[in-house]
Amino acid sequence: MANRPDIIIVMTDEERAVPPYESAEVLAWRQRSLTGRRWFDEHGISFTRHYTGSLACVPSRPTIFTGQYPDLHGVTQTDGIGKRFDDSRLRWLRAGEVPTLGNWFRAAGYDTHYDGKWHISHADLEDPATGAPLATNDNEGVVDSAAVRRYLDADPLGPYGFSGWVGPEPHGAGLANSGFRRDPLVADRVVAWLTERYARRRAGDTAAMRPFLLVASFVNPHDIVLFPAWVWRSPLKPSPLDPPHVPAAPTADEDLSTKPAAQVAYREAYYSGYGLTRMVSRNYARNAQRYRDLYYRLHAEVDGPIDRVRRAVTEGGSEDAMLVRTSDHGDLLGAHGGLHQKWFNLYDEATRVPFVIARIGEKATQPRTVSAPTSHVDLVPTLLSAAGVDVDVVAAALAESFSEVHPLPGRDLMPVVDGASADEGRAIYLMTRDNVLEGDTGASLLSRQLGRIVNPPAPLRIKVPAHVAANFEGLVVRVDDTDAAGGAGHLWKLVRTFDDPATWTEPGVRHLPPTAWAATPIAPIHWTTSGSSTT
Template identity: 25%
Template structure:
């Protein structure tokens, strides 16, 4: 079968914790020439949103086309239920040769192996001296998160690419592209760990992002009284209040450097793809699972909060000759839409479990409208943070560690989460917390979400919150679970419901 008549190949590239403005084509600080070029040749979806602010729920939505409350994956300690439809099982059924390299945080390993021809996470300890030394650097970096603060893992290094996890992923993906079959369609996934912690970047990038020149967002403390109490609590848990300006700048400097490093490796991957005769019959998808605060709201990393910094992410879909180059910035798209879009592009029937909406009419410029709103959620219905102060949490954590309780698996910066849902429209962001708190932000005039209008008891804001709350719950009720398996009891009970690895 010629590559012209065969089903399209799929090159799926995903980063971890890369916010929307961490691309230079999105007017960001990070320089990403290869992703900029990919965006210029494909569809640059500039109003693309994640359905969760942490890895596993987000990835389960990306690869299933189902919302977190439908997959029953609403926190990081769960994996997608085995035996239920996901992109890889569907492509396997369609005859694809499947390879996956990098971070999992999606399926149980056995489920991956049952559906993929090649699966490698690069998480094992290595005997190679340089790789081993780099892994030891990663471990020391992560230890600083616990002992110093959530911002403190940032560091530059002189290790060669093949010692780094990102370098190994990129090299393996390039090799997989070279040896991919020519007589059947293939799917190769590059799941980079960067720019997630540990925050480590090659030293050659330091000169591109001198820490002394990095601008840090100003977050007036007086705004905290209007926000959910979790924000102030999380600032204390992260150690963000004691982080110096120099330490904050180093965090951002290394973060941008990691984005540029991954971009460099993505360039190598795309160059390798270009050597194949079926390159133009290959769909390329680039996206990130969720974003990073990068000091918005006075926070770094991520958290169980549904703010713009964590939910607005880059997404690029390229298929030369089939998807016209375009900037899509007038309508929302979201992670749940990825699988139905790819299946339609590949002419593969979609399972009835899929809840997302195909973007093909949008990508083919048959319409300029796709979604008027987008939704997100995190944590299970029974989850409430029982701690009103940070010392109270630390005391409980220390007691749990002494007694061998599951809470002892938590860390000093992972405050228990609250059942939370949100809706983002053209004009408003509304966030509902299971503990009764609400937040409302003017998306056009307050993009940094600094003024919580829900805390201002006017009739206008009360009616607006009521309207958005009804829209939010209407979405929730109309996307009830279509396939579900209960979470194993060993990972869910009242004593460890706040574990967030």
């Protein structure tokens, strides 16, 4: 196993990096309560300007695990609010096209294991009795061992280079699939897998001596998406883990009239995804403090599972291992004029995420922070380098089975991990085209729960953001005065948003802004085809 460390990726979902405006009381609570994360900060290299490659869950995860952007891997939309898994607008990552990290490592001789949230392909098995996804636990967290065995035998992630996945996807409104229930079960299985692996190594099992790539992919704090339901009946009870009251973001009351029209359109349409717009909007407004506090409490809920997996590695048997902690994307939490979740924007709350690399063994890392911009597309080349993989040789082997094997656009960060200076002048790219509210049926979550999927009644129909597109792309880059007046050597995020002719007021012909009525006849100046912004 010389120069071939075990590699463990610990992921959360919807966890943003610590925002610069977080209060002293909340920061103190983090240090006191999030001890699982604190270990990474105290033992690893923390990349404090790390950005997701795309938004939201489904586009982001293949970007992380293929090291390629959506324009290559083809995944741009997320299922959930507006779309079922089989929606005509939704394209999952297809087997045999772009290799994943699992494919790369398996081809390089590693064992590869994945447990927890996947959300890259539709991997659920079907329950023959109901036609619904095959459940492996109930609302109380009681495990169905026979269903677990069916997933293990089916090995649905095999074409993507991983084994060990147990579904169904922890996704949707059901309590059984919430992070509150599923994250402890994922930790149980991962710790059991590690314990057995290390025991076999100690017994001299040569197969167990092979290095492994392990992904433990947790859900929380993603349960914040369930807030409209949990505001009425939450499974979380008061606890010493509760954070102090979390203040609103300084931009909570920001005027969006000078921002891309897509953002105000999304803000007004968002609530309709859940059901009755006025009721859902009122719940967010009246319970804003509970909403923000819940998001942080969910950080604490998943911290225990994170720490259990970490301890199983560092105290259980790996003599040479690299641990990575990150998240697929963040959450706006009411910032920027009352925006929620992570769509129709590239603001830092949605796009900047934790990224920490810690190494144990003879080459143990010394803790430090790196402020240069980095990206999720850096993960694949960095870990291939850490494992000593000859990228050209393995790429040639993968090209025999995959149609889209291309040079990786990300950077190898191992020199930085080993102590070299980071490239402060580097520019990183990020993008999103995810319109989560748009789907084949237009049925809101409440409408679907009531069985009104086809032609839902108007009050229960999703109000898709009108005459705007979800196209945002940006660069995070340091700008000097010699590059642009006022750059001042600061790090800037330059964002462009652009229309889709299909969303114009006269599709494919022209788009009239709200002020067009003032001109009679309508002047050509009112024919707009694109917009741009800097955020």
